[in-house]
Amino acid sequence: MRVPVVQHSTRRRRALRRRTLWTGGELLVTVGVVLLLLVVHQLWWTNRQAQHNAERKVQALEREWGSPSASPGGADSAGGGGSSPSPGSSDGRDTPSPTGGRRQGGGAVNAARALPDLSQAYAVLTIPRLSLRVPVAEGVGKQDVLNKGYVGHYKGTQQPGQAGNFALAGHRNTHGEPFRYINRLRRGDTITVETKAALYTYVVDTALPQTSARDGGVIARVPRSTVRPSYGYSEPGYYITLTTCTPEYTSKYRMAVWGKLRSMRPR
Structure with missing residues:
Protein backbone atom coordinates (compact mmCIF):
# COMPACT_ATOMS: atom_id res chain seq x y z
CA MET A 1 0.00 0.00 0.00
CA HIS A 41 -23.78 58.59 10.52
CA GLN A 42 -25.63 59.89 7.46
CA LEU A 43 -29.14 58.81 8.41
CA TRP A 44 -29.07 59.34 12.16
CA TRP A 45 -26.16 61.34 13.50
CA THR A 46 -26.23 64.12 10.89
CA ASN A 47 -29.98 64.50 11.48
CA ARG A 48 -29.61 64.69 15.24
CA GLN A 49 -26.71 67.11 15.04
CA ALA A 50 -28.33 69.38 12.42
CA GLN A 51 -31.72 69.43 14.14
CA HIS A 52 -30.09 70.38 17.44
CA ASN A 53 -28.08 73.07 15.67
CA ALA A 54 -31.20 74.46 13.96
CA GLU A 55 -33.18 74.52 17.22
CA ARG A 56 -30.41 76.45 18.96
CA LYS A 57 -30.29 78.96 16.11
CA VAL A 58 -34.05 79.52 16.27
CA GLN A 59 -33.75 80.17 20.00
CA ALA A 60 -30.85 82.56 19.40
CA LEU A 61 -32.87 84.54 16.85
CA GLU A 62 -35.84 84.70 19.22
CA ARG A 63 -33.62 86.03 22.00
CA GLU A 64 -32.20 88.59 19.61
CA TRP A 65 -35.67 89.76 18.54
CA GLY A 66 -37.36 89.42 21.91
CA SER A 67 -40.18 87.01 22.71
CA PRO A 68 -41.28 84.73 19.83
CA SER A 69 -44.43 85.79 17.99
CA ALA A 70 -45.22 82.50 16.24
CA SER A 71 -45.10 78.81 17.01
CA PRO A 72 -46.55 75.67 15.41
CA GLY A 73 -50.27 75.63 16.05
CA GLY A 74 -50.37 79.22 17.37
CA ALA A 75 -52.96 81.76 16.29
CA ASP A 76 -50.68 83.51 13.82
CA SER A 77 -49.19 80.37 12.33
CA ALA A 78 -52.64 78.86 12.00
CA GLY A 79 -53.73 81.75 9.87
CA GLY A 80 -55.41 84.06 12.37
CA GLY A 81 -54.50 87.17 10.42
CA GLY A 82 -57.01 89.37 12.23
CA SER A 83 -56.62 92.92 10.98
CA SER A 84 -53.28 92.22 9.31
CA PRO A 85 -52.88 94.02 5.97
CA SER A 86 -53.18 92.16 2.71
CA PRO A 87 -50.63 92.20 -0.14
CA GLY A 88 -50.63 95.42 -2.08
CA SER A 89 -52.13 97.59 0.66
CA SER A 90 -50.40 100.71 1.90
CA ASP A 91 -49.19 99.02 5.07
CA GLY A 92 -45.51 99.87 4.96
CA ARG A 93 -44.57 96.95 2.72
CA ASP A 94 -42.71 97.05 -0.56
CA THR A 95 -45.55 97.28 -3.13
CA PRO A 96 -45.56 97.79 -6.91
CA SER A 97 -46.06 101.35 -8.07
CA PRO A 98 -47.72 102.45 -11.33
CA THR A 99 -44.37 103.58 -12.69
CA GLY A 100 -42.75 100.21 -12.20
CA GLY A 101 -40.77 101.34 -9.16
CA ARG A 102 -41.58 100.67 -5.51
CA ARG A 103 -43.20 102.52 -2.66
CA GLN A 104 -41.51 102.22 0.70
CA GLY A 105 -43.48 102.37 3.92
CA GLY A 106 -42.76 102.19 7.65
CA GLY A 107 -39.19 102.10 8.84
CA ALA A 108 -39.68 98.96 10.96
CA VAL A 109 -40.57 96.90 7.92
CA ASN A 110 -37.94 98.55 5.74
CA ALA A 111 -35.30 97.20 8.12
CA ALA A 112 -36.10 93.75 6.76
CA ARG A 113 -35.08 94.91 3.29
CA ALA A 114 -31.36 95.05 4.14
CA LEU A 115 -29.87 92.04 2.41
CA PRO A 116 -28.43 89.55 4.90
CA ASP A 117 -24.87 88.34 4.59
CA LEU A 118 -24.30 85.08 2.76
CA SER A 119 -24.96 82.06 5.05
CA GLN A 120 -26.41 84.33 7.74
CA ALA A 121 -29.60 83.05 9.43
CA TYR A 122 -32.07 85.93 9.49
CA ALA A 123 -35.60 84.46 9.59
CA VAL A 124 -37.60 81.57 11.02
CA LEU A 125 -39.84 79.39 8.87
CA THR A 126 -42.79 77.71 10.60
CA ILE A 127 -45.04 75.06 9.02
CA PRO A 128 -47.64 73.86 11.54
CA ARG A 129 -48.77 70.80 9.54
CA LEU A 130 -45.20 69.47 9.62
CA SER A 131 -44.47 70.66 13.19
CA LEU A 132 -41.50 72.41 11.62
CA ARG A 133 -39.73 75.50 12.92
CA VAL A 134 -36.38 76.08 11.28
CA PRO A 135 -33.95 78.95 10.55
CA VAL A 136 -33.77 80.54 7.12
CA ALA A 137 -30.29 81.56 5.96
CA GLU A 138 -29.13 83.47 2.90
CA GLY A 139 -27.84 81.19 0.12
CA VAL A 140 -28.20 77.49 -0.58
CA GLY A 141 -24.65 76.29 0.02
CA LYS A 142 -24.50 72.80 1.47
CA GLN A 143 -21.73 73.20 4.03
CA ASP A 144 -22.62 76.66 5.28
CA VAL A 145 -26.42 76.44 5.17
CA LEU A 146 -28.25 73.24 4.20
CA ASN A 147 -26.04 70.76 6.05
CA LYS A 148 -26.56 72.76 9.24
CA GLY A 149 -30.24 71.85 9.14
CA TYR A 150 -31.21 75.32 7.90
CA VAL A 151 -33.46 76.21 5.01
CA GLY A 152 -31.66 78.29 2.38
CA HIS A 153 -32.93 81.35 0.51
CA TYR A 154 -32.08 81.44 -3.19
CA LYS A 155 -30.03 84.54 -3.88
CA GLY A 156 -31.67 86.72 -6.49
CA THR A 157 -35.20 85.84 -5.43
CA GLN A 158 -37.29 88.19 -3.34
CA GLN A 159 -37.28 88.52 0.44
CA PRO A 160 -40.33 87.77 2.65
CA GLY A 161 -43.30 90.01 1.95
CA GLN A 162 -41.86 91.48 -1.25
CA ALA A 163 -43.67 91.30 -4.57
CA GLY A 164 -42.25 88.34 -6.46
CA ASN A 165 -41.06 84.96 -5.26
CA PHE A 166 -39.46 84.22 -1.89
CA ALA A 167 -37.80 80.90 -2.85
CA LEU A 168 -36.31 78.42 -0.39
CA ALA A 169 -34.46 75.09 -0.50
CA GLY A 170 -33.98 72.41 2.14
CA HIS A 171 -32.73 68.86 2.50
CA ARG A 172 -35.29 66.10 2.19
CA ASN A 173 -33.03 63.44 3.72
CA THR A 174 -30.09 63.70 6.17
CA HIS A 175 -28.70 66.84 7.81
CA GLY A 176 -31.90 67.67 9.62
CA GLU A 177 -34.11 66.94 6.59
CA PRO A 178 -36.45 69.92 7.22
CA PHE A 179 -38.31 69.40 3.93
CA ARG A 180 -38.68 65.62 4.15
CA TYR A 181 -42.46 65.77 4.33
CA ILE A 182 -43.35 68.84 2.26
CA ASN A 183 -45.19 66.45 -0.06
CA ARG A 184 -47.78 66.24 2.75
CA LEU A 185 -48.67 69.92 2.48
CA ARG A 186 -52.16 70.62 1.19
CA ARG A 187 -53.90 73.62 -0.30
CA GLY A 188 -54.85 76.00 2.48
CA ASP A 189 -52.05 75.01 4.89
CA THR A 190 -50.25 77.97 6.42
CA ILE A 191 -46.56 78.82 6.24
CA THR A 192 -45.19 81.66 8.34
CA VAL A 193 -41.93 83.51 7.97
CA GLU A 194 -40.77 85.57 10.92
CA THR A 195 -38.05 88.20 10.66
CA LYS A 196 -36.83 90.89 13.02
CA ALA A 197 -39.25 93.32 11.37
CA ALA A 198 -42.45 91.37 10.74
CA LEU A 199 -44.39 88.12 10.61
CA TYR A 200 -45.53 87.03 7.13
CA THR A 201 -48.24 84.42 6.64
CA TYR A 202 -48.42 82.50 3.37
CA VAL A 203 -51.04 79.96 2.34
CA VAL A 204 -50.14 76.83 0.34
CA ASP A 205 -51.72 76.98 -3.11
CA THR A 206 -50.33 74.19 -5.30
CA ALA A 207 -47.39 71.83 -5.79
CA LEU A 208 -45.19 70.50 -8.58
CA PRO A 209 -44.51 66.82 -7.74
CA GLN A 210 -41.44 66.37 -9.94
CA THR A 211 -39.31 68.33 -12.37
CA SER A 212 -35.73 68.60 -13.58
CA ALA A 213 -33.06 69.78 -11.16
CA ARG A 214 -32.32 72.51 -13.73
CA ASP A 215 -35.88 73.82 -13.91
CA GLY A 216 -35.14 77.40 -12.88
CA GLY A 217 -38.67 78.48 -13.69
CA VAL A 218 -39.97 77.19 -10.35
CA ILE A 219 -38.08 79.95 -8.50
CA ALA A 220 -38.65 82.72 -11.04
CA ARG A 221 -40.25 85.99 -9.97
CA VAL A 222 -43.51 84.64 -11.41
CA PRO A 223 -42.94 80.93 -10.70
CA ARG A 224 -43.75 78.61 -13.57
CA SER A 225 -42.08 75.34 -14.55
CA THR A 226 -40.17 75.47 -17.83
CA VAL A 227 -40.25 71.66 -17.99
CA ARG A 228 -43.95 71.25 -17.15
CA PRO A 229 -45.52 74.59 -18.10
CA SER A 230 -48.97 73.55 -16.89
CA TYR A 231 -47.60 74.02 -13.34
CA GLY A 232 -47.12 77.56 -12.11
CA TYR A 233 -48.46 81.08 -12.47
CA SER A 234 -48.86 83.65 -15.20
CA GLU A 235 -49.44 86.82 -13.17
CA PRO A 236 -47.24 88.75 -10.73
CA GLY A 237 -47.96 88.20 -7.07
CA TYR A 238 -46.51 87.61 -3.63
CA TYR A 239 -45.28 84.00 -3.70
CA ILE A 240 -43.30 81.57 -1.58
CA THR A 241 -41.61 78.49 -3.05
CA LEU A 242 -40.30 75.48 -1.13
CA THR A 243 -37.99 73.17 -3.12
CA THR A 244 -36.33 69.87 -2.28
CA CYS A 245 -35.01 66.70 -3.90
CA THR A 246 -37.23 63.84 -5.02
CA PRO A 247 -37.61 60.85 -4.84
CA GLU A 248 -36.33 60.40 -1.31
CA TYR A 249 -32.64 59.52 -0.89
CA THR A 250 -31.83 60.79 -4.38
CA SER A 251 -31.07 64.16 -5.92
CA LYS A 252 -32.13 63.35 -9.48
CA TYR A 253 -35.29 65.48 -9.54
CA ARG A 254 -36.83 68.40 -7.67
CA MET A 255 -40.27 69.03 -6.26
CA ALA A 256 -41.77 72.40 -5.39
CA VAL A 257 -44.60 73.68 -3.21
CA TRP A 258 -45.99 77.15 -3.93
CA GLY A 259 -47.93 79.47 -1.66
CA LYS A 260 -49.29 83.02 -1.70
CA LEU A 261 -48.90 85.79 0.85
CA ARG A 262 -52.06 86.35 2.88
CA SER A 263 -51.03 88.77 5.59
CA MET A 264 -48.19 90.67 7.20
CA ARG A 265 -47.94 91.86 10.80
CA PRO A 266 -45.12 94.17 11.88
CA ARG A 267 -43.35 93.16 15.09
Missing part, protein backbone atom coordinates in the same frame (compact mmCIF):
# COMPACT_ATOMS: atom_id res chain seq x y z
CA ARG A 2 1.40 3.34 -1.08
CA VAL A 3 1.23 6.21 1.35
CA PRO A 4 0.72 9.58 -0.33
CA VAL A 5 3.52 11.95 0.30
CA VAL A 6 2.54 15.58 0.98
CA GLN A 7 5.46 17.78 0.20
CA HIS A 8 6.27 20.91 2.16
CA SER A 9 5.48 23.15 -0.83
CA THR A 10 1.94 21.73 -1.02
CA ARG A 11 1.35 22.37 2.68
CA ARG A 12 2.63 25.90 2.32
CA ARG A 13 0.26 26.59 -0.62
CA ARG A 14 -2.70 25.26 1.37
CA ALA A 15 -1.76 27.34 4.40
CA LEU A 16 -1.37 30.41 2.18
CA ARG A 17 -4.83 29.86 0.67
CA ARG A 18 -6.34 29.53 4.15
CA ARG A 19 -4.64 32.72 5.32
CA THR A 20 -5.77 34.54 2.16
CA LEU A 21 -9.37 33.43 2.61
CA TRP A 22 -9.32 34.34 6.29
CA THR A 23 -7.79 37.76 5.59
CA GLY A 24 -10.30 38.37 2.79
CA GLY A 25 -13.16 37.46 5.12
CA GLU A 26 -11.87 39.84 7.80
CA LEU A 27 -11.58 42.63 5.24
CA LEU A 28 -15.14 42.07 4.02
CA VAL A 29 -16.45 42.16 7.59
CA THR A 30 -14.45 45.32 8.30
CA VAL A 31 -15.71 47.00 5.14
CA GLY A 32 -19.27 46.00 6.02
CA VAL A 33 -18.96 47.48 9.52
CA VAL A 34 -17.48 50.71 8.12
CA LEU A 35 -20.29 51.03 5.58
CA LEU A 36 -22.86 50.40 8.29
CA LEU A 37 -21.30 53.11 10.45
CA LEU A 38 -21.34 55.52 7.49
CA VAL A 39 -25.03 54.82 6.92
CA VAL A 40 -25.79 55.36 10.61
Whole structure:
Protein backbone atom coordinates (compact mmCIF):
# COMPACT_ATOMS: atom_id res chain seq x y z
CA MET A 1 0.00 0.00 0.00
CA ARG A 2 1.40 3.34 -1.08
CA VAL A 3 1.23 6.21 1.35
CA PRO A 4 0.72 9.58 -0.33
CA VAL A 5 3.52 11.95 0.30
CA VAL A 6 2.54 15.58 0.98
CA GLN A 7 5.46 17.78 0.20
CA HIS A 8 6.27 20.91 2.16
CA SER A 9 5.48 23.15 -0.83
CA THR A 10 1.94 21.73 -1.02
CA ARG A 11 1.35 22.37 2.68
CA ARG A 12 2.63 25.90 2.32
CA ARG A 13 0.26 26.59 -0.62
CA ARG A 14 -2.70 25.26 1.37
CA ALA A 15 -1.76 27.34 4.40
CA LEU A 16 -1.37 30.41 2.18
CA ARG A 17 -4.83 29.86 0.67
CA ARG A 18 -6.34 29.53 4.15
CA ARG A 19 -4.64 32.72 5.32
CA THR A 20 -5.77 34.54 2.16
CA LEU A 21 -9.37 33.43 2.61
CA TRP A 22 -9.32 34.34 6.29
CA THR A 23 -7.79 37.76 5.59
CA GLY A 24 -10.30 38.37 2.79
CA GLY A 25 -13.16 37.46 5.12
CA GLU A 26 -11.87 39.84 7.80
CA LEU A 27 -11.58 42.63 5.24
CA LEU A 28 -15.14 42.07 4.02
CA VAL A 29 -16.45 42.16 7.59
CA THR A 30 -14.45 45.32 8.30
CA VAL A 31 -15.71 47.00 5.14
CA GLY A 32 -19.27 46.00 6.02
CA VAL A 33 -18.96 47.48 9.52
CA VAL A 34 -17.48 50.71 8.12
CA LEU A 35 -20.29 51.03 5.58
CA LEU A 36 -22.86 50.40 8.29
CA LEU A 37 -21.30 53.11 10.45
CA LEU A 38 -21.34 55.52 7.49
CA VAL A 39 -25.03 54.82 6.92
CA VAL A 40 -25.79 55.36 10.61
CA HIS A 41 -23.78 58.59 10.52
CA GLN A 42 -25.63 59.89 7.46
CA LEU A 43 -29.14 58.81 8.41
CA TRP A 44 -29.07 59.34 12.16
CA TRP A 45 -26.16 61.34 13.50
CA THR A 46 -26.23 64.12 10.89
CA ASN A 47 -29.98 64.50 11.48
CA ARG A 48 -29.61 64.69 15.24
CA GLN A 49 -26.71 67.11 15.04
CA ALA A 50 -28.33 69.38 12.42
CA GLN A 51 -31.72 69.43 14.14
CA HIS A 52 -30.09 70.38 17.44
CA ASN A 53 -28.08 73.07 15.67
CA ALA A 54 -31.20 74.46 13.96
CA GLU A 55 -33.18 74.52 17.22
CA ARG A 56 -30.41 76.45 18.96
CA LYS A 57 -30.29 78.96 16.11
CA VAL A 58 -34.05 79.52 16.27
CA GLN A 59 -33.75 80.17 20.00
CA ALA A 60 -30.85 82.56 19.40
CA LEU A 61 -32.87 84.54 16.85
CA GLU A 62 -35.84 84.70 19.22
CA ARG A 63 -33.62 86.03 22.00
CA GLU A 64 -32.20 88.59 19.61
CA TRP A 65 -35.67 89.76 18.54
CA GLY A 66 -37.36 89.42 21.91
CA SER A 67 -40.18 87.01 22.71
CA PRO A 68 -41.28 84.73 19.83
CA SER A 69 -44.43 85.79 17.99
CA ALA A 70 -45.22 82.50 16.24
CA SER A 71 -45.10 78.81 17.01
CA PRO A 72 -46.55 75.67 15.41
CA GLY A 73 -50.27 75.63 16.05
CA GLY A 74 -50.37 79.22 17.37
CA ALA A 75 -52.96 81.76 16.29
CA ASP A 76 -50.68 83.51 13.82
CA SER A 77 -49.19 80.37 12.33
CA ALA A 78 -52.64 78.86 12.00
CA GLY A 79 -53.73 81.75 9.87
CA GLY A 80 -55.41 84.06 12.37
CA GLY A 81 -54.50 87.17 10.42
CA GLY A 82 -57.01 89.37 12.23
CA SER A 83 -56.62 92.92 10.98
CA SER A 84 -53.28 92.22 9.31
CA PRO A 85 -52.88 94.02 5.97
CA SER A 86 -53.18 92.16 2.71
CA PRO A 87 -50.63 92.20 -0.14
CA GLY A 88 -50.63 95.42 -2.08
CA SER A 89 -52.13 97.59 0.66
CA SER A 90 -50.40 100.71 1.90
CA ASP A 91 -49.19 99.02 5.07
CA GLY A 92 -45.51 99.87 4.96
CA ARG A 93 -44.57 96.95 2.72
CA ASP A 94 -42.71 97.05 -0.56
CA THR A 95 -45.55 97.28 -3.13
CA PRO A 96 -45.56 97.79 -6.91
CA SER A 97 -46.06 101.35 -8.07
CA PRO A 98 -47.72 102.45 -11.33
CA THR A 99 -44.37 103.58 -12.69
CA GLY A 100 -42.75 100.21 -12.20
CA GLY A 101 -40.77 101.34 -9.16
CA ARG A 102 -41.58 100.67 -5.51
CA ARG A 103 -43.20 102.52 -2.66
CA GLN A 104 -41.51 102.22 0.70
CA GLY A 105 -43.48 102.37 3.92
CA GLY A 106 -42.76 102.19 7.65
CA GLY A 107 -39.19 102.10 8.84
CA ALA A 108 -39.68 98.96 10.96
CA VAL A 109 -40.57 96.90 7.92
CA ASN A 110 -37.94 98.55 5.74
CA ALA A 111 -35.30 97.20 8.12
CA ALA A 112 -36.10 93.75 6.76
CA ARG A 113 -35.08 94.91 3.29
CA ALA A 114 -31.36 95.05 4.14
CA LEU A 115 -29.87 92.04 2.41
CA PRO A 116 -28.43 89.55 4.90
CA ASP A 117 -24.87 88.34 4.59
CA LEU A 118 -24.30 85.08 2.76
CA SER A 119 -24.96 82.06 5.05
CA GLN A 120 -26.41 84.33 7.74
CA ALA A 121 -29.60 83.05 9.43
CA TYR A 122 -32.07 85.93 9.49
CA ALA A 123 -35.60 84.46 9.59
CA VAL A 124 -37.60 81.57 11.02
CA LEU A 125 -39.84 79.39 8.87
CA THR A 126 -42.79 77.71 10.60
CA ILE A 127 -45.04 75.06 9.02
CA PRO A 128 -47.64 73.86 11.54
CA ARG A 129 -48.77 70.80 9.54
CA LEU A 130 -45.20 69.47 9.62
CA SER A 131 -44.47 70.66 13.19
CA LEU A 132 -41.50 72.41 11.62
CA ARG A 133 -39.73 75.50 12.92
CA VAL A 134 -36.38 76.08 11.28
CA PRO A 135 -33.95 78.95 10.55
CA VAL A 136 -33.77 80.54 7.12
CA ALA A 137 -30.29 81.56 5.96
CA GLU A 138 -29.13 83.47 2.90
CA GLY A 139 -27.84 81.19 0.12
CA VAL A 140 -28.20 77.49 -0.58
CA GLY A 141 -24.65 76.29 0.02
CA LYS A 142 -24.50 72.80 1.47
CA GLN A 143 -21.73 73.20 4.03
CA ASP A 144 -22.62 76.66 5.28
CA VAL A 145 -26.42 76.44 5.17
CA LEU A 146 -28.25 73.24 4.20
CA ASN A 147 -26.04 70.76 6.05
CA LYS A 148 -26.56 72.76 9.24
CA GLY A 149 -30.24 71.85 9.14
CA TYR A 150 -31.21 75.32 7.90
CA VAL A 151 -33.46 76.21 5.01
CA GLY A 152 -31.66 78.29 2.38
CA HIS A 153 -32.93 81.35 0.51
CA TYR A 154 -32.08 81.44 -3.19
CA LYS A 155 -30.03 84.54 -3.88
CA GLY A 156 -31.67 86.72 -6.49
CA THR A 157 -35.20 85.84 -5.43
CA GLN A 158 -37.29 88.19 -3.34
CA GLN A 159 -37.28 88.52 0.44
CA PRO A 160 -40.33 87.77 2.65
CA GLY A 161 -43.30 90.01 1.95
CA GLN A 162 -41.86 91.48 -1.25
CA ALA A 163 -43.67 91.30 -4.57
CA GLY A 164 -42.25 88.34 -6.46
CA ASN A 165 -41.06 84.96 -5.26
CA PHE A 166 -39.46 84.22 -1.89
CA ALA A 167 -37.80 80.90 -2.85
CA LEU A 168 -36.31 78.42 -0.39
CA ALA A 169 -34.46 75.09 -0.50
CA GLY A 170 -33.98 72.41 2.14
CA HIS A 171 -32.73 68.86 2.50
CA ARG A 172 -35.29 66.10 2.19
CA ASN A 173 -33.03 63.44 3.72
CA THR A 174 -30.09 63.70 6.17
CA HIS A 175 -28.70 66.84 7.81
CA GLY A 176 -31.90 67.67 9.62
CA GLU A 177 -34.11 66.94 6.59
CA PRO A 178 -36.45 69.92 7.22
CA PHE A 179 -38.31 69.40 3.93
CA ARG A 180 -38.68 65.62 4.15
CA TYR A 181 -42.46 65.77 4.33
CA ILE A 182 -43.35 68.84 2.26
CA ASN A 183 -45.19 66.45 -0.06
CA ARG A 184 -47.78 66.24 2.75
CA LEU A 185 -48.67 69.92 2.48
CA ARG A 186 -52.16 70.62 1.19
CA ARG A 187 -53.90 73.62 -0.30
CA GLY A 188 -54.85 76.00 2.48
CA ASP A 189 -52.05 75.01 4.89
CA THR A 190 -50.25 77.97 6.42
CA ILE A 191 -46.56 78.82 6.24
CA THR A 192 -45.19 81.66 8.34
CA VAL A 193 -41.93 83.51 7.97
CA GLU A 194 -40.77 85.57 10.92
CA THR A 195 -38.05 88.20 10.66
CA LYS A 196 -36.83 90.89 13.02
CA ALA A 197 -39.25 93.32 11.37
CA ALA A 198 -42.45 91.37 10.74
CA LEU A 199 -44.39 88.12 10.61
CA TYR A 200 -45.53 87.03 7.13
CA THR A 201 -48.24 84.42 6.64
CA TYR A 202 -48.42 82.50 3.37
CA VAL A 203 -51.04 79.96 2.34
CA VAL A 204 -50.14 76.83 0.34
CA ASP A 205 -51.72 76.98 -3.11
CA THR A 206 -50.33 74.19 -5.30
CA ALA A 207 -47.39 71.83 -5.79
CA LEU A 208 -45.19 70.50 -8.58
CA PRO A 209 -44.51 66.82 -7.74
CA GLN A 210 -41.44 66.37 -9.94
CA THR A 211 -39.31 68.33 -12.37
CA SER A 212 -35.73 68.60 -13.58
CA ALA A 213 -33.06 69.78 -11.16
CA ARG A 214 -32.32 72.51 -13.73
CA ASP A 215 -35.88 73.82 -13.91
CA GLY A 216 -35.14 77.40 -12.88
CA GLY A 217 -38.67 78.48 -13.69
CA VAL A 218 -39.97 77.19 -10.35
CA ILE A 219 -38.08 79.95 -8.50
CA ALA A 220 -38.65 82.72 -11.04
CA ARG A 221 -40.25 85.99 -9.97
CA VAL A 222 -43.51 84.64 -11.41
CA PRO A 223 -42.94 80.93 -10.70
CA ARG A 224 -43.75 78.61 -13.57
CA SER A 225 -42.08 75.34 -14.55
CA THR A 226 -40.17 75.47 -17.83
CA VAL A 227 -40.25 71.66 -17.99
CA ARG A 228 -43.95 71.25 -17.15
CA PRO A 229 -45.52 74.59 -18.10
CA SER A 230 -48.97 73.55 -16.89
CA TYR A 231 -47.60 74.02 -13.34
CA GLY A 232 -47.12 77.56 -12.11
CA TYR A 233 -48.46 81.08 -12.47
CA SER A 234 -48.86 83.65 -15.20
CA GLU A 235 -49.44 86.82 -13.17
CA PRO A 236 -47.24 88.75 -10.73
CA GLY A 237 -47.96 88.20 -7.07
CA TYR A 238 -46.51 87.61 -3.63
CA TYR A 239 -45.28 84.00 -3.70
CA ILE A 240 -43.30 81.57 -1.58
CA THR A 241 -41.61 78.49 -3.05
CA LEU A 242 -40.30 75.48 -1.13
CA THR A 243 -37.99 73.17 -3.12
CA THR A 244 -36.33 69.87 -2.28
CA CYS A 245 -35.01 66.70 -3.90
CA THR A 246 -37.23 63.84 -5.02
CA PRO A 247 -37.61 60.85 -4.84
CA GLU A 248 -36.33 60.40 -1.31
CA TYR A 249 -32.64 59.52 -0.89
CA THR A 250 -31.83 60.79 -4.38
CA SER A 251 -31.07 64.16 -5.92
CA LYS A 252 -32.13 63.35 -9.48
CA TYR A 253 -35.29 65.48 -9.54
CA ARG A 254 -36.83 68.40 -7.67
CA MET A 255 -40.27 69.03 -6.26
CA ALA A 256 -41.77 72.40 -5.39
CA VAL A 257 -44.60 73.68 -3.21
CA TRP A 258 -45.99 77.15 -3.93
CA GLY A 259 -47.93 79.47 -1.66
CA LYS A 260 -49.29 83.02 -1.70
CA LEU A 261 -48.90 85.79 0.85
CA ARG A 262 -52.06 86.35 2.88
CA SER A 263 -51.03 88.77 5.59
CA MET A 264 -48.19 90.67 7.20
CA ARG A 265 -47.94 91.86 10.80
CA PRO A 266 -45.12 94.17 11.88
CA ARG A 267 -43.35 93.16 15.09
